[in-house]
Amino acid sequence: MSPLLSVVDVGKRFRGLVAVDRVSFTVQPGEIFAVIGPNGAGKTTLFNMIAGVLAPNEGTISFRGERIEGRTPDAVCRLGVARTFQIVRPFPGLSVEDNVMIGALLHRTDMAAARRYAREVLATLDLFDKRDFRASTLTLPDRKRLELARALATDPKLLLLDEVMAGLRPTETDRMVEILRGVNRDMGVTILLIEHVMRAVMALAGHMLVLHHGAPIAKGAPQDVVRDPKVITSYLGQETI
Amino acid sequence: MLSIWLNVVVQGILTGLLYGLMALGLSAIFGVVRLVNFAHGEFAVVAMYAAFVLFRAWGVDPLVAMLPIALVFFVVGFALQRTLINSFVGRPDHEQFILLVGLAIVLVNAVLIVFGPDAQPANLPYAFDSYMIGPLLIDKVRVYAAVAALAVCAALFGFFRFTRTGTAIRACADNLVGAAVIGLDVRRLYAITFGIGLACVGAAGSLMVTIADAVPSLGPAYTLLAFTIVIIGGLGSMAGALVAGLLIGVSEALAGFLIAPSMKSMFSFALLIAVLVLRPQGLLGKKPA
Amino acid sequence: MISLWRDMNRRGQVTVALAFVLLLFAPVAATRYVLSVLTLILYFVYVGQAWNLMMGYAGQLSLGHALYVGLGGYVSAALWVHFGIGPWLGVFPAVGIAAAFGAAIGWLGFRFGIEGVYFALLTIAFAEFTRIGFDHIGFVGGAGGLFIPYEQSRLGEWWNLRGSQLFFYYLAFCLAVLAVLLTALLARSRLGYQWLAIREDETAARALGIDVFWAKMKAVLISSSMTAIGGVFYAFYYNSLFPAQLFDMSRSIELILGPIVGGLGTVFGPVVGAFILTPVGELLISLTEKAGINAPGAKAIFFGLILMTIIYLVPTGVWPWLSQRLGFTRRRS
Numbered sequence: 001m002s003p004l005l006s007v008v009d010v011g012k013r014f015r016g017l018v019a020v021d022r023v024s025f026t027v028q029p030g031e032i033f034a035v036i037g038p039n040g041a042g043k044t045t046l047f048n049m050i051a052g053v054l055a056p057n058e059g060t061i062s063f064r065g066e067r068i069e070g071r072t073p074d075a076v077c078r079l080g081v082a083r084t085f086q087i088v089r090p091f092p093g094l095s096v097e098d099n100v101m102i103g104a105l106l107h108r109t110d111m112a113a114a115r116r117y118a119r120e121v122l123a124t125l126d127l128f129d130k131r132d133f134r135a136s137t138l139t140l141p142d143r144k145r146l147e148l149a150r151a152l153a154t155d156p157k158l159l160l161l162d163e164v165m166a167g168l169r170p171t172e173t174d175r176m177v178e179i180l181r182g183v184n185r186d187m188g189v190t191i192l193l194i195e196h197v198m199r200a201v202m203a204l205a206g207h208m209l210v211l212h213h214g215a216p217i218a219k220g221a222p223q224d225v226v227r228d229p230k231v232i233t234s235y236l237g238q239e240t241i
Numbered sequence: 242m243l244s245i246w247l248n249v250v251v252q253g254i255l256t257g258l259l260y261g262l263m264a265l266g267l268s269a270i271f272g273v274v275r276l277v278n279f280a281h282g283e284f285a286v287v288a289m290y291a292a293f294v295l296f297r298a299w300g301v302d303p304l305v306a307m308l309p310i311a312l313v314f315f316v317v318g319f320a321l322q323r324t325l326i327n328s329f330v331g332r333p334d335h336e337q338f339i340l341l342v343g344l345a346i347v348l349v350n351a352v353l354i355v356f357g358p359d360a361q362p363a364n365l366p367y368a369f370d371s372y373m374i375g376p377l378l379i380d381k382v383r384v385y386a387a388v389a390a391l392a393v394c395a396a397l398f399g400f401f402r403f404t405r406t407g408t409a410i411r412a413c414a415d416n417l418v419g420a421a422v423i424g425l426d427v428r429r430l431y432a433i434t435f436g437i438g439l440a441c442v443g444a445a446g447s448l449m450v451t452i453a454d455a456v457p458s459l460g461p462a463y464t465l466l467a468f469t470i471v472i473i474g475g476l477g478s479m480a481g482a483l484v485a486g487l488l489i490g491v492s493e494a495l496a497g498f499l500i501a502p503s504m505k506s507m508f509s510f511a512l513l514i515a516v517l518v519l520r521p522q523g524l525l526g527k528k529p530a
Numbered sequence: 531m532i533s534l535w536r537d538m539n540r541r542g543q544v545t546v547a548l549a550f551v552l553l554l555f556a557p558v559a560a561t562r563y564v565l566s567v568l569t570l571i572l573y574f575v576y577v578g579q580a581w582n583l584m585m586g587y588a589g590q591l592s593l594g595h596a597l598y599v600g601l602g603g604y605v606s607a608a609l610w611v612h613f614g615i616g617p618w619l620g621v622f623p624a625v626g627i628a629a630a631f632g633a634a635i636g637w638l639g640f641r642f643g644i645e646g647v648y649f650a651l652l653t654i655a656f657a658e659f660t661r662i663g664f665d666h667i668g669f670v671g672g673a674g675g676l677f678i679p680y681e682q683s684r685l686g687e688w689w690n691l692r693g694s695q696l697f698f699y700y701l702a703f704c705l706a707v708l709a710v711l712l713t714a715l716l717a718r719s720r721l722g723y724q725w726l727a728i729r730e731d732e733t734a735a736r737a738l739g740i741d742v743f744w745a746k747m748k749a750v751l752i753s754s755s756m757t758a759i760g761g762v763f764y765a766f767y768y769n770s771l772f773p774a775q776l777f778d779m780s781r782s783i784e785l786i787l788g789p790i791v792g793g794l795g796t797v798f799g800p801v802v803g804a805f806i807l808t809p810v811g812e813l814l815i816s817l818t819e820k821a822g823i824n825a826p827g828a829k830a831i832f833f834g835l836i837l838m839t840i841i842y843l844v845p846t847g848v849w850p851w852l853s854q855r856l857g858f859t860r861r862r863s
Contacts, residue, residue: 072740089734094730349830
């Protein structure tokens with residue numbers, strides 16, 4: 001099976017400082033893949049290169065066999081890669097439904113069809129009852145789900161999640177894990193998450209990659225990775241799982 | 242031939258210093274309070290008329306009148322910020338814009354009602370005196386005004402660099418949240434900044450009377466001029482405002498001399514467009530992160 | 531359009547329909563003066579709506595829209611005066627040239643990331659630059675102005691925009707109605723939603739696959755083209771064009787006050803704004819005349835104070851406040 005996303009020898013430097021150092025990995029269609037690592041490991045830089053915000057200095061990124069590195073964020077999204085933001089940024093002055101409408105209109109020209117689909121996505125994410133609220137009035141967990149809904153409405157093949165659990169309480173995290181599982185299973189969306197919350201990663205990911213100082217130090221199934229001595233010393237040693 | 246050119250350039254520099262002082266006031270307000278003072282030029286015109294009246298009625302030289310006028314403008318600015326404008330800080334650009342355009346309309350038309358639409362020359366006794374320096378023939382009034390403007394600028398630089406309040410204001414401009422966190426009274430500092438901004442424009446307007454006739458219609462023109470200078474010089478850069486003021490002064494003088502006086506501001510706008518496109522942070526502005 | 535109608539409840543629908551019918555039959559009862567004021571109001575509804583599309587929906591603050599009025603007016607008037615080309619034909623090059631200027635400003639601004647107040651200043655700079663330029667173009671009369679001759683014999687030639695006050699009233703009425711319908715249509719279109727996204731958060735809009743540059747370009751192109759048609763109307767209604775009058779910044783400001791006061795980013799905001807501001811201005815003129823205050827600035831001072839009061843009390847505009855108070859909309863939240 002050809003991979004959905006393949007990252008090959010990607011590197012990024014900021015004024016000589018190496019943020020990401022020759023990272024390679026592939027994401028297979030239908031799986032949930034996690035990238036973890038301590039703060040400053042280069043996770044967000046890697047994320048931004050895939051999402052088109054930054055262009056890598058070296059290496060290639062391919063999505064469904066097509067090279068995407070260096071393309072603009074909107075072009076990457078149109079190919080089928082949707083993202084969320086670490087610090088959520090829904091359109092504050094618009095209603096919840098209109099927020100999702102904007103996503104749904106990416107590949108739909110018929111307004112009625114887009115609205116139907118937006119409502120469908122809202123229902124899936126338990127936001128249907130709040131569809132007429134202004135986005136700025138929502139609570140943080142609701143805003144996180146709204147952002148997820150907006151991204152899903154663009155019919156992505158691959159969903160990039162930037163620390164989607166950050167700031168959520170344990171019960172809210174569990175709920176989000178359930179939602180993401182559903183999205184992956186029922187909507188057939190492949191997920192690449194960048195995550196700090198190990199509990200969520202262990203519950204979700206089929207494969208993971210550990211970054212440390214910009215370089216990959218371990219790769220594989222979560223239960224194997226967490227036993228890797230290098231990972232334990234550099235990262236997990238600081239946190240209890 | 243060369244001496245004519247030199248004369249034009251020197252005259253442009255001297256006028257440019259006044260422009261720079263006016264723009265400095267706008268730069269302070271724009272850079273610290275992050276408020277678009279669209280009534281800036283109108284305040285300058287009010288100051289011009291104030292200086293004009295003081296001179297005509299009591300013979301107070303505008304170079305002297307500049308001080309009380311700047312003081313009154315400071316108080317007005319402080320009060321304005323405290324009462325009317327403070328609730329507009331952080332609001333969308335267009336809301337601030339409407340408020341200040343409304344204020345500008347009120348100011349310029351009040352002047353129009355009191356003094357009429359015609360140009361009012363101050364007719365200083367030494368208006369036609371000049372210095373001869375080599376090939377240069379420089380108007381005495383322009384020199385006096387430029388020196389006064391420089392003095393005010395120097396005082397401002399000193400204030401922002403060496404006083405406690407000045408440093409606190411710069412802290413507000415750099416990092417508002419940080420400033421509030423360490424316990425600075427941001428509202429008071431904003432009011433002081435607005436006062437200083439208006440004091441600059443008050444001083445600049447008073448000095449302007451020595452080289453230009455007071456006309457109500459100058460208001461919008463000066464507002465645009467001040468904005469042009471601030472953008473060219475770079476937001477938040479006081480030195481930039483001065484340099485750009487000189488640049489605009491010289492460009493206006495040259496354009497007026499080479500082509501036609503009526504086309505002089507066309508050059509300023511062309512310069513503005515070029516700077517916006519090529520170096521949006523302005524000549525001396527910091528690059529945005 | 532239909533959804534705009536459906537979003538209103540019975541009360542809102544009746545009010546809008548009533549206003550439409552009243553305006554349609556207004557000439558039956560109105561005096562010539564009232565008709566001229568109504569024409570002016572409808573003109574401001576039209577150009578205000580054009581500006582509203584760019585600022586209210588796409589969030590791009592232009593303070594130089596007088597540029598497009600001036601270009602539209604000058605191009606169509608010059609073609610008529612010099613070559614006898616009628617405005618129905620002349621409107622095309624007029625729109626084309628204004629749109630080209632709009633495209634140039636948009637391209638410079640959006641490509642180089644000039645935003646907010648900086649973008650506003652860029653638009654002012656272009657308008658002022660052009661104003662001074664037109665002062666020196668002899669072909670269109672320079673600062674002395676360009677005049678469309680008033681010929682009695684042509685008075686009935688409505689196809690050349692040579693008509694009576696009544697004709698211009700209905701022309702302005704059509705323009706205003708079309709502008710409102712176009713806004714309603716765009717607001718509920720794919721492009722309209724893209725504009726809203728950009729207005730709210732450009733980075734997030736980009737992450738949702740929106741080509742921000744082109745969406746903004748479409749906004750400036752549509753807005754400048756519409757405004758230029760307003761300029762054609764202006765030229766043939768007033769018959770005299772001066773650069774200082776057409777391109778001046780005060781003209782740009784005049785044009786945007788209506789939508790801001792009425793409510794940005796709403797379909798009826800510019801309408802309500804124009805119906806408040808223009809009559810207030812006219813009223814102030816007649817009041818100051820009656821009171822014997824022979825001061826040209828008195829009206830303007832009141833005007834300035836009214837502006838400050840409105841923006842202080844209802845910063846999001848009168849229409850959103852009004853429609854909520856009177857219960858015109860169906861929205862639940």
